[in-house]
């Protein structure tokens with residue numbers, strides 16, 4: 001009986017040793033396969049985007065104070081939350097967004113005609129030329145009349161973006177500033193696509209260009225920079241090509 005047991009054990013051992021050398025041990029996880037993805041601004045490897053910090057504002061021309069939206073803060077929160085969710089999924093967690101909303105509406109020093117242009121088909125970029133310096137000098141500079149020490153949390157290693165909800169016309173995105181009309185974010189007419197319109201302008205701040213022809217407006221991509229800006233945020237995306245440009 002004992003002899004049989006020894007024989008069985010020898011066979012089992014032999015089988016295990018044979019399997020080890022001939023079949024091999026499966027490798028389930030290899031450190032070599034893990035690459036650290038470092039996302040960066042399109043066209044600028046020196047500007048990392050692993051952490052993005054948005055300072056958000058509601059800006060109102062001096063003569064439009066009576067138009068202030070009752071629930072502006074709730075509105076802006078909702079739209080920025082949607083942007084954060086979209087960004088986290090699209091960038092596959094390689095880039096995070098934190099945001100802070102300036103707690104009061106900012107009443108501009110000037111009337112709307114001073115901020116706007118007569119032609120806004122191209123998104124009213126002229127508004128940025130006057131609104132941004134005003135926010136910089138009045139809110140962000142320590143000696144500004146609207147400076148608040150409790151609104152000064154930009155982490156030093158974060159990419160800082162300004163998002164301006166504007167009580168006026170147009171929408172536009174530039175180097176590190178996105179501006180969008182409050183009407184696009186609140187009106188029922190734009191309800192289905194408002195978050196995508198905001199995201200479109202935001203991605204300009206990361207360097208992504210428009211994916212449509214100007215002035216015809218014919219989309220050259222289906223993603224958020226092209227036709228996808230007119231789709232609900234849950235049904236749009238950032239193209240693989242643009243993700244690669246961001247370092248993914």
Ligand SMILES: [Zn+2]
Nearest residue numbers: 200201204210
């Ligand atoms: Zn655009």
